[in-house]
Amino acid sequence: MNKTKINDLAIFGGDISFQESLHVGRPNIGNRDQLISSINKILDNRWLTNNGPFVQELEQRIREFLHVKHCIPVCNATIGLEILARALEWQGEVIVPSFTFVATAHALQWLGIKPVFCDIDPQTQNLDPTCIEELITSQTTGILGVHVWGRPSAIKELQQLANKYKLKLAFDAAHAFGCSFQGSMIGCFGEAEVFSFHATKFYNSFEGGVITTNNDELAAKIRSMTNFGFQGYDNVVSLGSNAKMMEVAAAMGLINLDSLDQFIETNLHNYNTYREELADIRGLQLISYDYQEKNNYQYIILEIDSEKSILTRDQINDILHAESVLSRRYFFPGCHLMEPYRTLYPDSNIHLNQTNKLTTIVLSLPNGTAVNAADIRAICQIIRLAITNGDEVARRLIPHK
Ligand code: T4K
Numbered sequence: 001m002n003k004t005k006i007n008d009l010a011i012f013g014g015d016i017s018f019q020e021s022l023h024v025g026r027p028n029i030g031n032r033d034q035l036i037s038s039i040n041k042i043l044d045n046r047w048l049t050n051n052g053p054f055v056q057e058l059e060q061r062i063r064e065f066l067h068v069k070h071c072i073p074v075c076n077a078t079i080g081l082e083i084l085a086r087a088l089e090w091q092g093e094v095i096v097p098s099f100t101f102v103a104t105a106h107a108l109q110w111l112g113i114k115p116v117f118c119d120i121d122p123q124t125q126n127l128d129p130t131c132i133e134e135l136i137t138s139q140t141t142g143i144l145g146v147h148v149w150g151r152p153s154a155i156k157e158l159q160q161l162a163n164k165y166k167l168k169l170a171f172d173a174a175h176a177f178g179c180s181f182q183g184s185m186i187g188c189f190g191e192a193e194v195f196s197f198h199a200t201k202f203y204n205s206f207e208g209g210v211i212t213t214n215n216d217e218l219a220a221k222i223r224s225m226t227n228f229g230f231q232g233y234d235n236v237v238s239l240g241s242n243a244k245m246m247e248v249a250a251a252m253g254l255i256n257l258d259s260l261d262q263f264i265e266t267n268l269h270n271y272n273t274y275r276e277e278l279a280d281i282r283g284l285q286l287i288s289y290d291y292q293e294k295n296n297y298q299y300i301i302l303e304i305d306s307e308k309s310i311l312t313r314d315q316i317n318d319i320l321h322a323e324s325v326l327s328r329r330y331f332f333p334g335c336h337l338m339e340p341y342r343t344l345y346p347d348s349n350i351h352l353n354q355t356n357k358l359t360t361i362v363l364s365l366p367n368g369t370a371v372n373a374a375d376i377r378a379i380c381q382i383i384r385l386a387i388t389n390g391d392e393v394a395r396r397l398i399p400h401k
Contacts, residue, residue, distance in 0.1 A: 226241065
């Protein structure tokens with residue numbers, strides 16, 4: 001593997017190096033031999049999809065892991081959210097954060113439901129429950145919270161609001177596999193929760209996800225909807241789609257489940273290394289996790305306060321990219337400023353002061369088993385050197401587009 005030298009900007013003297021370009025979103029991969037042997041088994045079985053034995057085993061193991069009654073595997077979380085929205089019979093308007101991956105909003109809009117964007121609490125970066133009531137109208141049918149970075153939403157407050165206004169509450173738990181809220185695993189809150197097992201998540205099944213719920217009736221409905229609305233042979237009982245997880249995806253999910261503790265341990269170790277290395281740099285703050293809870297520590301999210309830091313978030317992002325560190329500006333610019341939302345709902349902006357601020361200051365840094373302590377020290381040294389030489393660096397940078 002080529003060594004990358006930190007000299008593109010000719011500022012850092014070329015003395016920092018790491019193994020290869022460092023990306024946010026590099027997948028964690030468990031035991032390869034086991035995976036290959038599972039794939040051979042799948043081929044021998046000649047059973048490739050449609051609720052095969054690997055999918056069934058994954059479903060059972062996740063149910064046990066999350067202590068939840070029902071777990072329905074799906075092909076990805078976006079389709080999972082769409083299926084859930086239909087199963088909950090959401091229509092009209094559903095309240096969501098704009099500070100999330102665009103899939104959360106798309107899943108609603110795709111079904112003709114208006115995502116009503118609500119502001120966030122800057123401390124938690126999740127839906128601010130005190131901003132919800134003013135957005136509720138006679139058209140509102142639900143609240144879709146997101147556990148951004150795996151840190152739980154204000155679950156209790158959202159549930160109280162949902163009860164008060166007879167709304168159905170559900171969660172996009174795409175980031176939150178392996179995380180807990182007040183000692184209970186995320187996966188059993190609201191009407192249902194949807195996890196993503198996309199390659200970029202700390203736990204992946206190539207592509208995939210699960211919908212979890214403790215509601216028997218809802219689970220049966222969701223299960224049928226993921227398989228064209230079938231209930232047994234030849235009996236279609238509702239509108240449905242094809243949201244099934246494949247056997248190879250479940251096989252990957254199973255081998256990665258065996259390595260889950262190791263992935264979390266690596267993430268935590270990396271997170272602590274970032275914390276130490278960035279501790280005394282003025283204007284930077286790493287998001288914190290509640291050590292009393294279970295966390296997956298996947299997201300290394302830096303907040304760059306432009307009033308205290310010499311360089312802006314975008315300038316630091318540009319510098320990192322120039323040095324082959326592919327940091328990401330998740331979630332910039334916020335769903336409400338992406339199409340079709342910007343055009344359809346131009347007034348959303350007025351309610352989103354905290355969201356608008358946060359989207360300009362957060363930066364996601366690489367984590368996972370593809371990153372080691374030396375890489376992290378190199379990344380942090382780039383940031384430190386850039387900020388120390390801020391004026392000089394800013395002069396050399398091309399203005400951010
Ligand atoms: N809700 C939330 C809150 C979400 O964050 C997501 C997904 C969803 C719902 C929907 O879940 P799924 O339907 O995907 O199950 C990526 C992922 O594609 C997306 O799943 C994820 N959130 C989002 C946060 O990140 P992009 O557009 O940023 O992906 P891309 O291709 O730019 O890749 C990101 C980084 O990962 C790059 O640095 C390259 C690296 N990468 C990616 C893949 C796929 C690898 O190194 N290897 C890989 O195999 O959306």
